[in-house]
Amino acid sequence: MVTRTESVTRRLREAVLGGAYVPGGRLNEMALAEAMQVSRTPVRAALGALFAEGLLDYEPNCGYVVRRLSLDEAVHIYTVRATLEGLAARLAAEIGLTDAARERFRETLDEMERLVAGDSWGDAEQQRWGDLNIAFHGQIIAACGNGYLANSIQRTRTLPLLTESGVRTFLAERAVVWWDRVAYRRSQDDHLDLGEAILARHGARAEAVMREHVERAGRLIGRKLANRSEAALALS
Amino acid sequence: MVTRTESVTRRLREAVLGGAYVPGGRLNEMALAEAMQVSRTPVRAALGALFAEGLLDYEPNCGYVVRRLSLDEAVHIYTVRATLEGLAARLAAEIGLTDAARERFRETLDEMERLVAGDSWGDAEQQRWGDLNIAFHGQIIAACGNGYLANSIQRTRTLPLLTESGVRTFLAERAVVWWDRVAYRRSQDDHLDLGEAILARHGARAEAVMREHVERAGRLIGRKLANRSEAALALS
């Protein structure tokens, strides 16, 4: 049996990340309670938890609002994420993967390569490649043997980022759906380098490649957002 | 006017970090409420906040307990902290300090050097050096221009760590009080290197020195704790 607080926290997290609420808009406790069919008590607990996760802003006596990340903040978070994932790659390489992990790692890389190098490149392929990308990074993080590091990385990956058009997206791996095919190829080349470095247990190289890999993704997203913002400004 | 929740959170945080409660022991909500002269409501909010900060463990329907970090976890956290502070040092060097910050930075370094190189080295000197050490690291973090990074570093610095003797200490800068004078000299040499690299805007060097500097501190603490644990085991 799960508590209502847990249930509400999960549902509210998904709603916020799913873009159900306007960023900057207040989250009314009573309204949420009625929508979730519970009292204000578990709602308040959930809001507090999401505030601690960085999804919401909070001001005493004023309530909670969906946090809105500026472009600068998003870039800052990507910088930290790049460094942390770089560390994870180095540790994974130095520790070395288990035989089973090696096998899965190779399979993931191979399937991504087949997709990117293949003839067809539609939504299905991009979706699948995105899933594999998440799995690939997840396998490295799982292999780094440092739970605190794994949590720290996770914290950098699920923050809401609002674009000017009102469409919410994430600072997560899904951001890659914005890229063109050339960027996927470039990203996959990084993955191949990374896989080689990690399997060869070259920690320093794995770290350098991973850091640059994630930082590039951050730069791409930053540029996209900046362009959109400029476009929006030019129109208004 | 501050809310009771804020007040209780602050007081409870200080109590936990101050070692007022036995790690692993349950934090009874009613008892805390009576001790703090409030109802259970703000106490529960405070417990949730401290759980999110990583100071407490929590199990639904079982309550909160003071988190007890294992030696491995402490080392893991130090590894992350070393990498993050290394990043901060690099960013600070690349951005460059303002004139005022440069001045304060040099003053801090000079006073630390005078203390370590001086004739007397008692509690007062160690205390003062510890304060300056915190200030030194704080100045670098403040200069890195990345608020998310600053917060991430802060999170690695205030976690309770229980030694076998029942004496609580912290994963904070204060850990240096354990070292002997040779270690202070070594640490100060790092600081001088760091200062030089940052003022000369050598980002890569600043990062490497800072990372090694913090990792060394982690190793020293890890060794101390391991020795103590062995001693305690030998006695029992």
Add this chain to the structure above:
DNA sequence: TTACCCATTTTTGTACACAATTTACGCAAC
């Protein structure tokens, strides 16, 4: 003794009422 079960007690989870504070709105003065 040890293990297990059940009733009791304790503790946590939730709803709700009320207090304290903020926000909204209308009105008047400039």
Add this chain to the structure above:
DNA sequence: GTTGCGTAAATTGTGTACAAAAATGGGTAA
């Protein structure tokens, strides 16, 4: 128009009662 003020409404903060779950303890059986 807009600025300021004051009251009313809405919203958050807190206390408290009760429900639900877990810890406790005693007794029984192997």
